[in-house]
Amino acid sequence: QKEVEQDPGPLSVPEGAIVSLNCTYSNSAFQYFMWYRQYSRKGPELLMYTYSSGNKEDGRFTAQVDKSSKYISLFIRDSQPIDTATYLCTFGAIYTQGGKLIFGQGTELSVKP
């Protein structure tokens, strides 16, 4: 079983749609849950960061973490063409020898005007 599973898409939605992006993971040691957004030909940038189960909202974005099911989601409300990008779920854990970040493969999202 892969440590992180993310549907690669591509996902195409009309402007204004609600988008749901999802990842599952298998490593119980993950303590930090993040979503990075990567525009075409750019580096990833942090979008959302959370430590605990539950929901975290920031504008049109909501990050949801369910540790018991080992599942995280990113919801985008009222999607806009500017949201067209690849979204990477990212997991962090701290071990005695240092931290570890694992990135999902990324879901490519296209929002059509």
Add this chain to the structure above:
Amino acid sequence: DAGVIQSPRHEVTEMGQEVTLRCKPISGHNSLFWYRQTMMRGLELLIYFNNNVPIDDSGMPEDRFSAKMPNASFSTLKIQPSEPRDSAVYFCASSQKADNTGELFFGEGSRLTVL
């Protein structure tokens, strides 16, 4: 701040040639990371430094790859000799946190093509 600066943005070279990628992290950031991104394997950590000291180089594919950080404001990733399978986008990132779990600030990447 200008962010993480990488050079060159694009490099096309022939198999067997030496490639050197350069990175200037954000001033004041203590950790620097080199990642490689391909369609097949996604984003992979190659090596990271904390206070200029290599902490984890387990992701470096083989001896052909080497990385240095001579000071807090500069790092290089060298591939010698290069091979076609090294073709990828190489990202440098920096962070204020030492334990590789904080927010990473990525550069725009160096797109390497080895013919």
